[in-house]
Amino acid sequence: MSYHKQLTIGLFGFGVVGEGLYKVLQQTPSLSASIKKVCIKDPAKKRNAPVSLFTTERDELLNDPDINVIVEVINEAGPAFEIVSTALKNGKSVVSASKKMIAEHLPELLQLQEVTGQSFLYESAACASIPVIRNLEEYYDNDLLHGIKAIVNGSTNFILTKIFEDKLDFQQALLLAQQLGFAESDPSLDVEGYDAVNKWAFLLTHAYGIIEHPNNLLFTGIQNIHSMDARVAAEKGQQIKLVAQAQKLHNGQVASFVIPQFVPQDDHLAFVKHEYNGVVIESGFSDKQFFYGKGAGSFPTASAVLSDLSALRYDYKYEYKKLYHHQPNKLTNDYYLRVYVSFTDWKHIPREKFEWIEEWHAREERKYLVGVLPVNELLQSDWWKTNATSLILTPDPVIEDIAIKQLKKKSLELAGII
Amino acid sequence: MSYHKQLTIGLFGFGVVGEGLYKVLQQTPSLSASIKKVCIKDPAKKRNAPVSLFTTERDELLNDPDINVIVEVINEAGPAFEIVSTALKNGKSVVSASKKMIAEHLPELLQLQEVTGQSFLYESAACASIPVIRNLEEYYDNDLLHGIKAIVNGSTNFILTKIFEDKLDFQQALLLAQQLGFAESDPSLDVEGYDAVNKWAFLLTHAYGIIEHPNNLLFTGIQNIHSMDARVAAEKGQQIKLVAQAQKLHNGQVASFVIPQFVPQDDHLAFVKHEYNGVVIESGFSDKQFFYGKGAGSFPTASAVLSDLSALRYDYKYEYKKLYHHQPNKLTNDYYLRVYVSFTDWKHIPREKFEWIEEWHAREERKYLVGVLPVNELLQSDWWKTNATSLILTPDPVIEDIAIKQLKKKSLELAGII
Numbered sequence: 001m002s003y004h005k006q007l008t009i010g011l012f013g014f015g016v017v018g019e020g021l022y023k024v025l026q027q028t029p030s031l032s033a034s035i036k037k038v039c040i041k042d043p044a045k046k047r048n049a050p051v052s053l054f055t056t057e058r059d060e061l062l063n064d065p066d067i068n069v070i071v072e073v074i075n076e077a078g079p080a081f082e083i084v085s086t087a088l089k090n091g092k093s094v095v096s097a098s099k100k101m102i103a104e105h106l107p108e109l110l111q112l113q114e115v116t117g118q119s120f121l122y123e124s125a126a127c128a129s130i131p132v133i134r135n136l137e138e139y140y141d142n143d144l145l146h147g148i149k150a151i152v153n154g155s156t157n158f159i160l161t162k163i164f165e166d167k168l169d170f171q172q173a174l175l176l177a178q179q180l181g182f183a184e185s186d187p188s189l190d191v192e193g194y195d196a197v198n199k200w201a202f203l204l205t206h207a208y209g210i211i212e213h214p215n216n217l218l219f220t221g222i223q224n225i226h227s228m229d230a231r232v233a234a235e236k237g238q239q240i241k242l243v244a245q246a247q248k249l250h251n252g253q254v255a256s257f258v259i260p261q262f263v264p265q266d267d268h269l270a271f272v273k274h275e276y277n278g279v280v281i282e283s284g285f286s287d288k289q290f291f292y293g294k295g296a297g298s299f300p301t302a303s304a305v306l307s308d309l310s311a312l313r314y315d316y317k318y319e320y321k322k323l324y325h326h327q328p329n330k331l332t333n334d335y336y337l338r339v340y341v342s343f344t345d346w347k348h349i350p351r352e353k354f355e356w357i358e359e360w361h362a363r364e365e366r367k368y369l370v371g372v373l374p375v376n377e378l379l380q381s382d383w384w385k386t387n388a389t390s391l392i393l394t395p396d397p398v399i400e401d402i403a404i405k406q407l408k409k410k411s412l413e414l415a416g417i418i
Numbered sequence: 419m420s421y422h423k424q425l426t427i428g429l430f431g432f433g434v435v436g437e438g439l440y441k442v443l444q445q446t447p448s449l450s451a452s453i454k455k456v457c458i459k460d461p462a463k464k465r466n467a468p469v470s471l472f473t474t475e476r477d478e479l480l481n482d483p484d485i486n487v488i489v490e491v492i493n494e495a496g497p498a499f500e501i502v503s504t505a506l507k508n509g510k511s512v513v514s515a516s517k518k519m520i521a522e523h524l525p526e527l528l529q530l531q532e533v534t535g536q537s538f539l540y541e542s543a544a545c546a547s548i549p550v551i552r553n554l555e556e557y558y559d560n561d562l563l564h565g566i567k568a569i570v571n572g573s574t575n576f577i578l579t580k581i582f583e584d585k586l587d588f589q590q591a592l593l594l595a596q597q598l599g600f601a602e603s604d605p606s607l608d609v610e611g612y613d614a615v616n617k618w619a620f621l622l623t624h625a626y627g628i629i630e631h632p633n634n635l636l637f638t639g640i641q642n643i644h645s646m647d648a649r650v651a652a653e654k655g656q657q658i659k660l661v662a663q664a665q666k667l668h669n670g671q672v673a674s675f676v677i678p679q680f681v682p683q684d685d686h687l688a689f690v691k692h693e694y695n696g697v698v699i700e701s702g703f704s705d706k707q708f709f710y711g712k713g714a715g716s717f718p719t720a721s722a723v724l725s726d727l728s729a730l731r732y733d734y735k736y737e738y739k740k741l742y743h744h745q746p747n748k749l750t751n752d753y754y755l756r757v758y759v760s761f762t763d764w765k766h767i768p769r770e771k772f773e774w775i776e777e778w779h780a781r782e783e784r785k786y787l788v789g790v791l792p793v794n795e796l797l798q799s800d801w802w803k804t805n806a807t808s809l810i811l812t813p814d815p816v817i818e819d820i821a822i823k824q825l826k827k828k829s830l831e832l833a834g835i836i
Binding site: 020024027028030128129130131134135138139140144268271283284285286287288289290291292293294299300302303304306307311314319326327 | 547
């Protein structure tokens with residue numbers, strides 16, 4: 001009945017995801033996949049699996065000719081890259097969940113795939129259980145992808161949900177997230193947006209053929225969100241979400257950013273609460289597509305690894321169609337963003353950098369304004385992330401040059417402040 | 419940069435979808451797809467395209483060696499099947515949007531694909547812009563697909579939304595749907611559930627490898643939904659949706675039905691309003707995935723056709739993995755459904771057929787009860803669709819045999835009526 005390939009797996013890492021995969025595989029006999037060996041760092045740690053399964057010698061896996069698939073779910077980007085690149089060179093398929101590693105080494109990983117001809121799959125690295133890479137790769141492969149916006153980090157979304165629904169302040173919400181296992185003991189990777197921008201880096205590749213190191217992308221996290229920001233949002237009937245967004249401009253170039261954003265209650269992303277992730281794909285003629293599911297956790301991540309393993313039975317490879325088969329889109333910083341900024345003192349705000357300011361409020365100790373900034377200003381400065389200043393994008397924040405010219409005069413009249 | 423196949427299209431049908439596709443293709447030059455000829459029925463009708471494009475001779479398309487893809491978007495199942503089968507036999511790939519034709523001829527179409535080796539794609543026939551077939555086919559191809567429930571018919575969902583949000587009665591809502599072009603002048607295909615069950619028939623194939631003629635599936639539409647039903651739903655904080663559902667039972671067999679269902683406000687499907695469609699996939703370990711998008715209309719349907727065309731450039735074929743590579747799941751009718759039934763007179767209700775009745779209300783002219791029925795009773799009778807009787811499933815309606823035995827005694831005690 002079945003002619004698919006038998007998978008013999010060498011697994012690196014037996015943490016939350018690795019152990020999840022081990023359990024999941026035990027319950028999916030039809031997959032014909034078995035873990036032959038698991039490489040771990042700490043042999044003394046108690047594991048819920050037979051001792052004979054484990055080793056601390058990576059070459060026992062990487063040089064075993066029986067092992068045809070390496071699954072790599074460790075935490076450190078450096079060793080992960082070494083494991084993945086050696087495995088590919090040794091003629092093995094690889095499944096990885098290491099977003100940071102993939103984001104930072106994408107050019108080398110693309111080359112390794114080309115040279116070795118091996119499959120390298122990493123659906124679990126993006127939005128865990130949501131098959132976003134596969135859909136971008138296989139389904140939206142025409143030039144109609146107008147935009148994509150997404151909640152790709154479950155920890156920050158959990159914290160923001162708690163701030164909004166249970167009126168916790170940031171520190172309380174973070175503590176709760178840590179207690180429930182949704183945030184690491186060092187939460188800066190999630191909270192400051194690093195995790196989200198890492199994922200966004202390779203999602204940009206699958207969406208638009210863009211290859212850019214995450215350090216060069218415009219991003220921040222939710223670390224400066226103030227309870228007043230949540231109050232302002234609630235007054236406007238909106239929520240605040242950490243939104244990763246890419247949008248094709250009229251000139252065909254792509255704007256991309258990962259920044260907190262006000263989200264109206266009827267927006268698809270407002271539906272995404274707690275540790276869930278969501279992706280809204282806007283493609284020409286089909287309006288908006290919305291994908292929603294668990295974005296983190298042992299089993300959701302393991303199930304995404306499982307789907308990659310399942311695809312390997314049929315020798316599935318990412319074709320990187322937007323990169324290789326189409327003219328890739330170019331990233332641009334030549335556009336403007338409409339932003340809300342809350343702050344303690346005007347002295348921290350370079351008012352002259354704004355194209356215009358539409359609103360400002362000074363009713364409380366903490367002040368806020370709404371205005372339009374050139375993206376290059378955000379990339380080249382950090383006043384908007386320091387001194388407890390909080391910058392949040394307004395809904396539909398992108399303003400293209402052409403719109404600026406049309407709107408500027410009118411807005412200056414209305415605002416009358418610059 | 420690009421090595422994909424050049425597509426030369428013969429198009430059958432120039433109605434809403436056909437003309438939509440014509441326009442969409444003009445705006446997607448990167449697809450390298452061009453329509454060489456369009457076959458229409460009525461040459462006198464005015465068309466928004468050059469006259470030279472049209473013919474009434476189907477063989478001009480089917481026998482043209484230049485044409486390597488037939489796109490079939492006509493309305494009649496019989497002629498559609500003839501066109502599709504001839505095209506496949508003539509060595510052409512085929513893209514079709516004809517759900518009825520596909521549902522009714524699936525065994526022959528599977529055989530034709532196998533014999534000819536040609537691609538036959540029909541994503542647009544299921545939920546228009548939502549890539550549900552592709553995801554079921556490519557992503558959920560392990561034995562962890564616990565269940566799938568979906569809103570697959572935009573017209574009925576539009577009518578139900580209007581009944582709930584604008585308090586229209588069924589006839590008013592239907593009229594509005596017709597005025598806005600969301601329902602045909604003869605709306606019975608949509609309203610009585612035929613369109614939904616046709617889609618569901620082949621979605622069952624891609625989800626579970628089940629091949630069943632739609633006539634043999636358990637289904638009804640929304641034709642008997644009464645405004646009192648909407649009131650009862652609102653009192654319980656619920657909506658009513660026409661839900662197509664398949665669920666794997668403990669014995670590995672699959673329960674399937676397309677019947678109106680009460681949907682709690684926090685259910686994913688409650689998010690699906692107006693003419694939109696939504697699909698909730700419940701797979702082991704990854705919890706629930708939710709896909710949402712426009713389920714009908716010229717451009718959303720054309721864009722799904724476009725994605726199929728795009729896939730043809732890479733010679734994509736459905737592999738029907740659940741059917742050919744796995745042990746297909748079997749459909750069963752050996753289970754029970756928990757139902758709400760509203761009616762005018764007890765004489766229309768065969769009380770003895772219920773396993774038990776948990777609630778009944780006779781406060782108004784129209785009465786209702788909540789009880790549990792064996793599915794075979796629903797398949798073999800039609801009292802629940804006639805005499806203005808309205809049957810709506812309760813949330814989580816499936817009761818398996820084993821649960822019945824455990825619950826029966828307790829429920830009989832509680833209800834005390836059978």
